[in-house]
Amino acid sequence: MLTKDHAQEGLSRAYVQAVAAAARANLRMGHEFDYGFDGTFDSIASRIGMDSKGEPVHRYVNAGFPIDFQLKCTWTWTSDDADIIWSIKTKAYNDLVTRPPEAVAVILILMCLPTDEREWVNISEDAILLRKCCYFTTLTGTPTVTETSTKQIRISRRSVLDAANLSSALVAERRRRMELF
Template sequence: MPATISRDGDILLTKNHAQEGLSRAYVQALSSAARVWLSMKDEFDYGFDGQLDLIARVETDPTTGKQNLVKAGYTIDFQLKCSKDWKVAGDDVQWSMKSKAYNKLAGRGPGAVPAILILMCLPDNEDEWMEFSEDSLLLRKCCYFTTVTGPRIENENTTRQISFPRRNLLNVSTLTTILDDNRRRLEAAFSAFGE
């Protein structure tokens, strides 16, 4: 994608990287509001973009008072996408995903670290993506999530239509539910293993 040139002749961030930055900001704000651990790579990446986990406990250094968070160890990987090319189809949001990116999610074994696909849906008009005021910062529109299961696609030069149930709106409640469900799944698996 060619670089955008401002009126002053400066080169601006590409639209794709701007979209990725907005989706990263959404997930950063959401994880902060949910008070969960988040790790995202600093550079722009087109594979797995980060991990989420619950916090097991907070340890406080008695001499300094500094708090250290301890992860629970129930990590979930995520791949983050952002697009204005999505559509509502009944109870779903549909979006076409490149097979190469799809294949990074597909085919994970049952014992693998779980992975979710997060899609930030932007309005068509770039001027509507964000609003800034003294009272608020508004980021439009929202993120949905889903899991990708099944075999990898042999031809990586194609696309795959992905359906995101609209009930899978990514918010504080759904994020903590995803992480809690993963914790329960792993605890049950290891409990059965130990018997």
């Protein structure tokens, strides 16, 4: 039987895969080596070429304006009217806040699960219900001195990771990167 941590990881990965597919974004997870980030989103660009008969053909490629992400999953979150509140390990926090501003954007994705494991997934003939949801944010701030503690962060409850918000984030990242050059 999977450990609770691995079950949480599997559910958070399934959520991200579903959102990326709904947003029609390319998703890469499970890089060969893990250097602090779990995956990358990229929008898709279309270009038109010609086949051997001179007919137009569409070719789809990564647009080249990716967003990296770190994916976390927890049932130890709280909330108030505006925010999700969670304590992130400072090692992970430092990975997120030390990315240079001119580099590819990086976001934290936090899947918030109910405390009762029996509520995490409900499947019927009509639907798969995965509770609760993922939120995302870009963390900024000063790195912590020690990497063996936690730091409380707040994520806006309006920042639900869904297809529309992912698409908007990819458009914003493209715009941001274009302005750099």
